[in-house]
Amino acid sequence: ALQTVMKTAVALAPDNWIPGGIPDPIMRQQHGSIGKALSRIDGPLKVGGTAPFAAEFALEGMVYAAVAFSTIAKGRIATIDTAAAEASPGVVLVMTYKNAPRMEKVPLFGSSPKAAGGADLTIMQDPSVHWNGQPIAVVLAETQEQADHAKTLIHVTYDEDPATLSFADAKAAGTDQGMFMGEPLHAEIGKAEEALAAAPHKVDAAYLTPRHNHNAIELHAATIAWDGDALRVHDASQLVAHTAWSLSKVFGIAEDQVRVSSPFVGGGFGGKCLWDHQVLGAAAAKLAGRPVRIMLSREGVYRVVGGRTLTEQRVAIGADASGKFTALIHTGITAMTSHNAMPEPFILPTMSVYGADSFLLDVRVTHIDMLANTFMRAPGESVGTFALESAVDELAAAMGIDPIELKLINEPDKDPLMGLPFSQRDVEKAYRDGAERFGWTDRPKTPGSRREGEWLIGMGVATATYPYHRMSGGAARITLTRDGHATVDIAAHEMGMGTATAHTQVTADRLGLPIEQVVFRYGDTIFPGVVLAGGSQQTASIGASVIEAHKALVTELLKLAGNDSPLAGLKPDEVGCFDAGLAALEDDGRHESYASILSRAQRDELVVEAAAPPPLELQHWSMHSHGAVFVEARVNAVTGEVRVPRMLGSFDCGRILNPKTGRSQFRGGMIMGLGLALMEETEFDERNGRIMNPSLSDYHVPVHLDVPEIDVIWTDIPDPHSPMGARGIGEIGITGVAAAVANAVFNATGKRVRDLPITLDKLL
Numbered sequence: 236a237l238q239t240v241m242k243t244a245v246a247l248a249p250d251n252w253i254p255g256g257i258p259d260p261i262m263r264q265q266h267g268s269i270g271k272a273l274s275r276i277d278g279p280l281k282v283g284g285t286a287p288f289a290a291e292f293a294l295e296g297m298v299y300a301a302v303a304f305s306t307i308a309k310g311r312i313a314t315i316d317t318a319a320a321e322a323s324p325g326v327v328l329v330m331t332y333k334n335a336p337r338m339e340k341v342p343l344f345g346s347s348p349k350a351a352g353g354a355d356l357t358i359m360q361d362p363s364v365h366w367n368g369q370p371i372a373v374v375l376a377e378t379q380e381q382a383d384h385a386k387t388l389i390h391v392t393y394d395e396d397p398a399t400l401s402f403a404d405a406k407a408a409g410t411d412q413g414m415f416m417g418e419p420l421h422a423e424i425g426k427a428e429e430a431l432a433a434a435p436h437k438v439d440a441a442y443l444t445p446r447h448n449h450n451a452i453e454l455h456a457a458t459i460a461w462d463g464d465a466l467r468v469h470d471a472s473q474l475v476a477h478t479a480w481s482l483s484k485v486f487g488i489a490e491d492q493v494r495v496s497s498p499f500v501g502g503g504f505g506g507k508c509l510w511d512h513q514v515l516g517a518a519a520a521k522l523a524g525r526p527v528r529i530m531l532s533r534e535g536v537y538r539v540v541g542g543r544t545l546t547e548q549r550v551a552i553g554a555d556a557s558g559k560f561t562a563l564i565h566t567g568i569t570a571m572t573s574h575n576a577m578p579e580p581f582i583l584p585t586m587s588v589y590g591a592d593s594f595l596l597d598v599r600v601t602h603i604d605m606l607a608n609t610f611m612r613a614p615g616e617s618v619g620t621f622a623l624e625s626a627v628d629e630l631a632a633a634m635g636i637d638p639i640e641l642k643l644i645n646e647p648d649k650d651p652l653m654g655l656p657f658s659q660r661d662v663e664k665a666y667r668d669g670a671e672r673f674g675w676t677d678r679p680k681t682p683g684s685r686r687e688g689e690w691l692i693g694m695g696v697a698t699a700t701y702p703y704h705r706m707s708g709g710a711a712r713i714t715l716t717r718d719g720h721a722t723v724d725i726a727a728h729e730m731g732m733g734t735a736t737a738h739t740q741v742t743a744d745r746l747g748l749p750i751e752q753v754v755f756r757y758g759d760t761i762f763p764g765v766v767l768a769g770g771s772q773q774t775a776s777i778g779a780s781v782i783e784a785h786k787a788l789v790t791e792l793l794k795l796a797g798n799d800s801p802l803a804g805l806k807p808d809e810v811g812c813f814d815a816g817l818a819a820l821e822d823d824g825r826h827e828s829y830a831s832i833l834s835r836a837q838r839d840e841l842v843v844e845a846a847a848p849p850p851l852e853l854q855h856w857s858m859h860s861h862g863a864v865f866v867e868a869r870v871n872a873v874t875g876e877v878r879v880p881r882m883l884g885s886f887d888c889g890r891i892l893n894p895k896t897g898r899s900q901f902r903g904g905m906i907m908g909l910g911l912a913l914m915e916e917t918e919f920d921e922r923n924g925r926i927m928n929p930s931l932s933d934y935h936v937p938v939h940l941d942v943p944e945i946d947v948i949w950t951d952i953p954d955p956h957s958p959m960g961a962r963g964i965g966e967i968g969i970t971g972v973a974a975a976v977a978n979a980v981f982n983a984t985g986k987r988v989r990d991l992p993i994t995l996d997k998l999l
């Protein structure tokens with residue numbers, strides 16, 4: 236077991252640490268458990284099969300749901316005959332728009348701080364159909380098999396309306412300015428088109444990325460029960476508090492009548508939010524008067540849960556003779572629906588990765604009648620870096636410059652659009668360290684020049700990037716008991732990435748306790764906070780909340796310690812936490828244990844709760860993480876098959892709290908990036924709006940044999956303006972990978988593939 240042996244007391248963060256750049260005192264902590272490769276504390280529960288997931292709660296009297304999906308893209312249900320389904324064995328209820336309870340719309344994500352909905356549509360309230368695959372009926376039965384069978388007995392006819400289904404038709408009908416979180420996706424500095432025209436060196440190319448679907452291993456599921464007006468939801472969720480509030484709006488009940496918990500999640504990449512199935516499950520449970528388990532089939536996830544939409548991007552770069560960018564243009568079009576809020580914001584990486592004399596960045600959107608698309612790991616950056624970093628590689632090749640040198644020539648010294656200083660940025664170190672470790676100097680100088688038998692071999696590189704975010708709403712409760720145990724409660728989420736482990740470590744160090752004496756509880760709306768596991772911001776959000784709760788704890792402890800304590804007279808900012816107690820920061824030996832303070836005060840425990848301050852640090856600093864992704868590609872000259880035998884990610888993401896879970900996060904992201912590069916593609920039938928490959932046999936993701944040795948290193952330089960010095964690492968791993976693969980394929984073959992995925996047909 237890890238024993239915390241702390242050499243110095245951990246002080247309180249000063250009140251002005253957030254905007255002013257005064258560091259979290261724990262950010263360089265080297266003596267405690269931060270930075271230790273602790274195994275996941277939830278690991279034994281998972282490998283032992285005792286961790287309950289959303290579809291594994293067996294409730295008394297529970298029935299099972301099956302969902303029927305529309306087979307037209309737009310129109311109305313003309314007739315729906317449920318008699319045969321209702322008469323089928325075991326069926327308890329068939330719910331359609333005709334008998335569903337009246338429900339308000341799910342508040343659309345972004346429309347208010349706790350809104351969780353993926354689409355701005357009512358659910359099963361009228362006969363209208365908005366996408367091919369929309370739920371049109373829910374069957375409840377005594378067994379899943381009975382429900383699945385009965386749904387096949389429902390007969391539907393439709394009145395179809397003309398739908399816009401092809402990207403070309405949608406573009407011809409017009410485009411609108413893309414808006415993201417209330418801001419136009421548009422930026423201009425100088426006259427970029429003129430600068431491009433005048434540039435002695437330039438590239439100007441179009442890049443295409445397809446639709447992608449969410450394929451978390453755990454299917455979307457919820458087990459739901461009503462007790463009078465109180466709604467209990469066991470969900471698979473990355474936003475329990477948002478979901479509870481949003482469901483309260485849908486059903487017109489008080490927020491505290493809804494409890495949503497999600498202690499274990501089998502993967503969430505932006506898709507484990509509030510979609511139709513939780514609402515339908517709750518509505519059907521209400522109608523039937525019985526608890527409901529609703530687990531979408533794999534096909535169901537494709538029909539009900541939005542994915543990443545397609546993009547058509549232009550990147551044009553003008554450079555002077557030295558390689559300095561005089562013009563950086565990144566524009567294009569993405570498809571979305573008229574009832575969601577997610578234009579794939581592919582220009583986001585280009586807003587901060589390079590300096591240039593002039594910029595033109597713009598996202599246009601066009602509307603297609605389809606399932607509302609949504610967030611998917613690094614929305615914007617994943618596919619945006621494919622275009623940007625392919626184009627930079629193309630320019631480097633055209634100019635005969637090493638791509639790494641071209642990137643470093645254009646490294647900005649402040650945020651190129653906002654003008655703010657960077658909070659911490661060492662892209663050069665990430666590149667230099669990565670290049671050395673990967674053996675970049677061994678890269679073939681001429682594309683297509685290295686061959687082993689049938690295999691052409693090349694290397695590519697690209698920049699990974701993702702911003703630091705911290706959303707408002709974080710809060711934490713700390714309970715300290717007389718026997719020296721601390722429990723931290725926060726409505727955050729452990730989706731398999733190591734959050735619970737990392738924050739147990741951080742809290743232990745902050746409180747001066749061994750990790751065995753700290754329990755981190757999460758994933759339940761009975762805990763404080765409105766915390767989204769998304770935007771790679773959960774760690775910062777939790778960290779900021781725990782800092783505030785820690786301050787409150789120390790203040791209360793000093794009050795309880797009183798005049799009989801060796802600490803009498805000291806103010807909260809004059810003590811630190813050390814060796815299971817408080818110590819004078821002056822290091823004069825004055826110390827009193829928590830146990831001693833609480834027992835003298837005749838208290839068994841002390842409970843404090845505090846909310847994190849708003850994320851003011853983002854008004855003072857440009858805060859972004861970066862990485863350098865190195866890929867070796869082998870392309871079969873006969874078949875066009877691409878294999879990736881080697882990848883390296885070299886990251887500059889602030890302090891890494893746990894190298895074991897951190898390395899796993901980076902690797903997982905890079906594997907998803909490999910899928911983005913080579914395999915993933917939702918096949919959308921533009922004749923009828925149907926997704927044609929809604930299964931893991933037809934929608935390809937990397938399997939073990941596709942995934943090479945992935946080496947991961949990092950700078951571990953703390954960000955002085957973020958809690959714990961950490962910036963969040965959930966999404967950056969997927970970014971840059973597709974371009975690094977495409978660039979390696981170019982180096983291997985001399986062929987430039989500008990539309991994803993890079994399948995073998997594009998190389999023959």
Ligand code: MOS
Nearest residue numbers: 504505612769770
């Ligand atoms: Mo992520 S797309 O913020 O889960």
